[in-house]
Amino acid sequence: MRIVLLAAQSVDGFITEHDRPGSGFASDEDQQQFHAALRECDCSVMGRATYEVARDEIRKHLTNRRLRVVMTRSPAAHHRDVVAGALEFSSASAADIAANLRARGLQRCAVLGGSQVNALFLAAGLVDELWITIEPRVFGQGTPFVNQVLHARLKLESCDRLNADTLLLKYAVDRNG
Amino acid sequence: MRIVLLAAQSVDGFITEHDRPGSGFASDEDQQQFHAALRECDCSVMGRATYEVARDEIRKHLTNRRLRVVMTRSPAAHHRDVVAGALEFSSASAADIAANLRARGLQRCAVLGGSQVNALFLAAGLVDELWITIEPRVFGQGTPFVNQVLHARLKLESCDRLNADTLLLKYAVDRNG
Numbered sequence: 001m002r003i004v005l006l007a008a009q010s011v012d013g014f015i016t017e018h019d020r021p022g023s024g025f026a027s028d029e030d031q032q033q034f035h036a037a038l039r040e041c042d043c044s045v046m047g048r049a050t051y052e053v054a055r056d057e058i059r060k061h062l063t064n065r066r067l068r069v070v071m072t073r074s075p076a077a078h079h080r081d082v083v084a085g086a087l088e089f090s091s092a093s094a095a096d097i098a099a100n101l102r103a104r105g106l107q108r109c110a111v112l113g114g115s116q117v118n119a120l121f122l123a124a125g126l127v128d129e130l131w132i133t134i135e136p137r138v139f140g141q142g143t144p145f146v147n148q149v150l151h152a153r154l155k156l157e158s159c160d161r162l163n164a165d166t167l168l169l170k171y172a173v174d175r176n177g
Numbered sequence: 178m179r180i181v182l183l184a185a186q187s188v189d190g191f192i193t194e195h196d197r198p199g200s201g202f203a204s205d206e207d208q209q210q211f212h213a214a215l216r217e218c219d220c221s222v223m224g225r226a227t228y229e230v231a232r233d234e235i236r237k238h239l240t241n242r243r244l245r246v247v248m249t250r251s252p253a254a255h256h257r258d259v260v261a262g263a264l265e266f267s268s269a270s271a272a273d274i275a276a277n278l279r280a281r282g283l284q285r286c287a288v289l290g291g292s293q294v295n296a297l298f299l300a301a302g303l304v305d306e307l308w309i310t311i312e313p314r315v316f317g318q319g320t321p322f323v324n325q326v327l328h329a330r331l332k333l334e335s336c337d338r339l340n341a342d343t344l345l346l347k348y349a350v351d352r353n354g
Binding site: 009010011012013014018119122130132134136137138139140141144145146147148149150151152153154155156159161164165166167169171174 | 186187188189190191195296299307309311313314315316317318321322323324325326327328329330331332333336338341342343344346348351
């Protein structure tokens, strides 16, 4: 199973605009690209806070073609939201979640943030690709891309303009880095 | 006078690798590009900490073709380092430093960091261009690009590879942003 981490950020590396939750600052072209990338995945993982921000949208679009796993310390608190095979909650480690998805035969997993989930998957060496949209903004403050010290080395696979000012950078994570 | 802010950072927006001062993580190609960009400038501004890290190199290469101004709360503490017209120290605001350089007939000023000097020049609306090198690294921790909340909007002027994995992004700062 390939794991691709998808994020949109300011030039200075924030995935939220100041303390406003969600990626409302992202361009329409990023949103289109994001949904197209998601459609290529048969599963995704996100943090509890990221889920809460998008909960209504997510629940409206649930499908058995893409399992969504929400990482939370308290899966039981969300039992009413569970739709087996489409929306699940887990307190397992990133490695155990990845192993479980792999064991279920899934092929391509999107890691969707926030900071902590990004950091846990990167720190565990689980991420194959980083797809980062760089919006033409400087925030100075907000939710950082990851919330712990990391030593990740990347290889730039491609760099494309999504619109006049927005870039999509695709990196492979260098396992020897 | 045009003001261009030059920085090298990780993908996640840190201008130092963890707590290691300076931009030693930057590629040779970035260093070459940085020095070429500096040669186009007849003045530069940096913070005191940035100066301390590069002090020996800077003092070895002083020239009247490029005035270097170090922002510090205590200019008097550095009086032994002063070389009039080549290396000066100032406790003035970013706006007053820019006005002074302009009044001296200078044409192109490089802003060289760190976080605080970057933030002061951007917050005051003084920066015309941002040239940001994106090295293929994720640090998670380090000195941020700027150290205060900002609302800057940019226009992407160009995006070039300096080597296989390193990008140089040139942005104009949108004054109406």
